[in-house]
Amino acid sequence: MSTESLSIFSPQLAARFDALVEKYPLRRSALIPMLLYAQDEIGYLSDAVMEEVAERIGITTLDVRNVASYYSMLRFKPVGKYNVQVCTNISCMLRGAYDIFEHLQDRLGIGHKGVTADGVFSLEEVECIGVCCWAPALQVNYDFHDDLTNEKVDDVLASYRAKARSEQAEGGSAHA
Amino acid sequence: MPRLVSHPDEVKIVTRRFGMGAAEIDRYIELGGYESAKKCLEQGPEFIINEMKASGLRGRGGAGFPTGLKWSFVPKQSTKPKYVLVNGDESEPGTCKDHLIFLHDPHAVIEGTVIAGLAIGAKTGFIYLRGEYRYLIEIVEKAVADAYAKGFLGKNIFGSETEFQVIVQTGAGAYEVGEESALMESLEGKRGVPRIKPPFPAVVGLYGGPTVINNAETIATVPHIFAMGGAAYAAVGSERNGGTRLFGISGHVERPGVYELPMGYNLKKMIYEVAGGVRGGRQLKAVVPGGSSTPVLLPSEIDLGMDFDQVGKAGSMLGSGGVVVIDDQTCIVEFALRTISFYAHESCGWCIPCREGTDWLKKSLTRFHAGFGTMKDIDNIQYLAENMMGRTFCPLGDAAAMPTIGFVKKFRKEFEDHLNGKPCPFAKHVEVALV
Structure with a gap:
């Protein structure tokens, strides 16, 4: 894309996208990775994100929106800095995933798809995340935490809360 | 971090290098890695397909289609480029075996992809991982970069005239994309809706070219087949079900985990001996033998050899090998x-x-x-x-x-x-x- 200076993405991500669209037999194959990586940086798929991705690939924004709406990891609204995704599917359910999910709701004071007032955490009940043999499990953004107990969940939350605080103290606000 | 488990009844073929640092390419080579790809490059497609047929390997994604036969369906001549597509969109509830393969032995997947490419005459292979597996995608991407640096991938693989490129792709959350035609749609940047068959992917697949689509476990098994010989691999399993299988045992057992056991291994033994029995001394109520889509088995039905044919005969399916054990306190x-x-x-x-x-x-x-x-x-x-x-x-x-x-x-x-x-x-x- 020749309008690099106008990109809403960081120079690193813009450069990565320049390479990505050339990697496949068809430019369009870069669409889903681009949306996910853009979301990682911006936090969600804003109109501006979808417009730029559409332009880079050479398809309409409507087409991008149509594809994006299919995939459960892609979202059109911001979430917390740390998005806690609790698996409650069968293997996790059998080992107490709903108790973990309820515990998280109590601790965070939010429900499914809620965001805490300070914007640090959001909570989501998700489908199988592929860690069935180490259930119950959750993901915070892309990090897995398995073999959960309520105590372990508290430790996990505390570690991310501390991380958020130290990053705030440094004045950084980069999305994880 | 997923724990590794072990049991004396295991036959470690695919999991042989787990926990040995084989994600590093030098270590992988030290452990015999990429020798199978070199051998296949020298011997050619006919040798590869014959050896695959002899191995009795059947698709580990769930359908159990013979892999060698699948590869043989790809037309030799094609006006469009051919492709290999590795399905690592592991999403069937109860299944987490590919997770461990990507974590511990990503080069086995790459090497298997190269061999599949040699067998069908493809120059490009895609390894598609579900988006939730971001840390594994990074591991596989590094492994691919290392393989390029060694000259195992690229324009002239292993110093030959043969070209083979590997591209790692991320999904973004969709179980349906694990279905092979939806997987191709997703890789083409579209919604993951299925295509009608025929035509089958072997004839008209990715970007309209002939395509072989295999599960990540299937592909990771391939290099081992050439290291030990197809017949030797087949001999490990049961009749018409070659080799071993990564069984992920989850739910109400004492020792859940991914165990590599010979095809045909008894399900009762798997639950009570390998996985340590039902948790907390409770009674067994039911078993889902191969991922959430497979029909449930009663305790009276589990004296059963776990291979595609025997489980099929018992009215269920071996599926993805995800054994979910349910105790008597479950509704x-x-x-x-x-x-x-x-x-x-x-x-x-x-x-x-x-x-x-x-x-x-x-x-x-x-x-x-x-x-x-x-x-x-x-x-x-x-x-x-x-x-x-x-x-x-x-x-x-x-x-x-x-x-x-x-x-x-x-x-x-x-x-x-x-x-x-x-x-x-x-x-x-x-x-x-x-x-």
């Missing part, structure tokens, strides 16, 4: 509800019997589990599920219907126990919040 209606809620969430909406059927089943079971069911509902649930079977483009409709039919047929009494406003005898979680 089967709730389990059925959680299972169908998943399929209702994941149905892509392309085919009406699946889109409407899964949603209707979810609503019926939700109402039923809440104590508002009627006797007629039990028959209706079964009738509805039976009418979804075989009426959709892809197997997701069947995957939702089959377990539901199994639960109703085998646990009818438990469904009846929920009738007429009676609370769930197990009184746990009534609602399923997912939307």
Whole structure:
């Protein structure tokens, strides 16, 4: 894309996208990775994100929106800095995933798809995340935490809360 | 971090290098890595396909189609480029084996992809991982970069005239994309809806070119077959079911984990000896033998060899090898509800019997589990599920219907126990919040 200076993405991500669209037999194959990586940086798929991705690939924004709406990891609204995704599917359910999910709701004071007032955490009940043999499990953004107990969940939350605080103290606000 | 487990009955072929640092390319080479690809490059496609047929390897994604035969279907001459597509969209509830393969032995997947490419005459291979596996995608991407740096991938692999490129692709959350035609759609940057077959991918696949699509475990097994010989690999398993399988045992067992056991290994032994039996000394109630889409087995049905044919004969499927063990304190209606809620969430909406059927089943079971069911509902649930079977483009409709039919047929009494406003005898979680 020749309008690099106008990109809403960081120079690193813009450069990565320049390479990505050339990697496949068809430019369009870069669409889903681009949306996910853009979301990682911006936090969600804003109109501006979808417009730029559409332009880079050479398809309409409507087409991008149509594809994006299919995939459960892609979202059109911001979430917390740390998005806690609790698996409650069968293997996790059998080992107490709903108790973990309820515990998280109590601790965070939010429900499914809620965001805490300070914007640090959001909570989501998700489908199988592929860690069935180490259930119950959750993901915070892309990090897995398995073999959960309520105590372990508290430790996990505390570690991310501390991380958020130290990053705030440094004045950084980069999305994880 | 996923724990590795071990049991004396295991035959470690695919898991041989797990926990040995083989994600590093030098270590992988030290452990005999990339020798199979070199051998295949020297010997050529006919040798590869014959050896694969001799190995008896059948697709580990769930369908159990013979891999060598699948490769042989790809036309030798093609005006369009051919492709290898590795399915690492592992999403079937109860299944986490590919997770370990990507974590511990990513080069086995790359090497297997190269060999598949040599067999069919493809110059490009794609390794597609589900988006949730970001840390594994990074591991595989590094492994691919290292293989390029060594000259094992690229224009002249292993110093030959043969070209082979590997591209790692991320998904973004969709069970349906694990279905091979939806996987191709997704890789082409579209919604993951299935294509009608025929034409089969071997003839018209990715970007319209002939394509071989294999599960990540299948592909990771390939280099080992050439290291030990097809016949030797076949001899490890049972009749018409070559080799070993990564069984992921989860749920109410003492020692859950991924165990590599010979095909045909007894399910009862797997649960009681390998996985240490039912947790907390409770009684076994049911077993889902191969991921959430496979029909449930009763304790009286588990004296059973775990291979595609024997489990099929017992009225279920070996599926993805995800064995989910359920104890006697579990409500089967709730389990059925959680299972169908998943399929209702994941149905892509392309085919009406699946889109409407899964949603209707979810609503019926939700109402039923809440104590508002009627006797007629039990028959209706079964009738509805039976009418979804075989009426959709892809197997997701069947995957939702089959377990539901199994639960109703085998646990009818438990469904009846929920009738007429009676609370769930197990009184746990009534609602399923997912939307």
